[in-house]
Every structure is written in C-alpha cells, then in structure tokens.
Amino acid sequence: GAGVSQSPRYKVAKRGQDVALRCDPISGHVSLFWYQQALGQGPEFLTYFQNEAQLDKSGLPSDRFFAERPEGSVSTLKIQRTQQEDSAVYLCASSSGLTWSYEQYFGPGTRLTVT
C-alpha cells in the first residue's frame, strides 16, 4: 500500500524542549532505520530496528536521543532537551528485511528547527 510516512513534516522547538518524531513504515517491513540529514549534507545513520528489537544505536549522537518501536511497526524518535545542533531533517527508512531485498524506502522526513 502506502509508502513510508513521517509526522510531523515540520517541527519548530525552542531550545530545551522535548520532541517526538513519528515514522510509519511500509506495512510488513521488518527493518526500520533512522537517519539525520544536516543542511547540505548526506544522511547519517542514527539507529536500526529489526521488528521491535533495536539492534544498532551506534549513530545516536548523545543520550538525549532515544528511539523505540514497541510493537514492531510504528517507531518514534525522541529528542530530549533539544539543542540548536539538533536542527536537521530526520529521515526514516524501512526495508522488508529479507537478505536479498536490500532496498530501503525512505519517508519524506521531518524538518526540525531548534530556535
């Protein structure tokens, strides 16, 4: 059916506020990835889920970043006490998880601006 969706599309937060970004992957996709894309840069990996298990969180820049996928479908990326350097587009991607099907499908992203 539908592709990967993300909400909100735009978020403005004051420095110090907490934000939550949502990702709805393609139905049935096992793998889910979060990337951070700073202005004028390529996306950088944040974290990876296989079903509800967070298998890799090596890209999270600080302990203010937290991601979850409790039922193996929708995922939320939470940023606590936002800082100006957190301003970026946050991309979510999903994949069927089969080793031979390696295409990651990307959502439109959430543009976070911290003022």
Place this chain on the structure above:
Amino acid sequence: AQTVTQSQPEMSVQEAETVTLSCTYDTSESDYYLFWYKQPPSRQMILVIRQEAYKQQNATENRFSVNFQKAAKSFSLKISDSQLGDAAMYFCAYRRGGSQGNLIFGKGTKLSVKP
C-alpha cells in the same frame, strides 16, 4: 570504517545531454552493495540504481548506468538524455553485505538541468 566521497558538490547539464557524477569509497570488505539515490527538492529520496560488488557487469536502469571500478573503488553514475526532472541531489551510498545494515552516504552532488 567505510567512507563515501563525492567530490562534485554541483554539476550542470544541458537537457538531452549526458552527465557523469563521481563517487569513490573506501572499504576493506569484499562483500558490499553500492547505490545511487536521488533526492528532489522537498521530496522523498528514491533509489536510482544499485550494484552488487560481486557482479562485474555494470548495472543499468533505462537512462541511468554506472561505471563500477572495484579495484579503484570508484562508482560513477552516468545519466543519458538528461531531462528536466532529473534535477535533484544525488547521493552515492554504501552498504556492507551479508545482512541488513545501514547505508553510508556521501555528501551529495546537486545536479541542475538547463533547458
């Protein structure tokens, strides 16, 4: 650690002509995949073409083809018969083989198409 380098921040091509975007990468692994993604302004990132490292034959998708030089660790994208809709950011990406893993992106090349 694997790295991906795109040395052309911006490129321009005349409509209907051919343009080549460059990408080099560094890895010590023998099993991996390479990708070119297109990111139109304010739109979702989509996969253009992919190449498995174990395949010697260069991948082709309609007007898009790659020149994969494994020994030189080079992976360039050729766009033939350029169209206005090809204008976008193009990202080269690497993923290690064997399992679902995250993509490692270059910084991107902004392609403009002149009518």
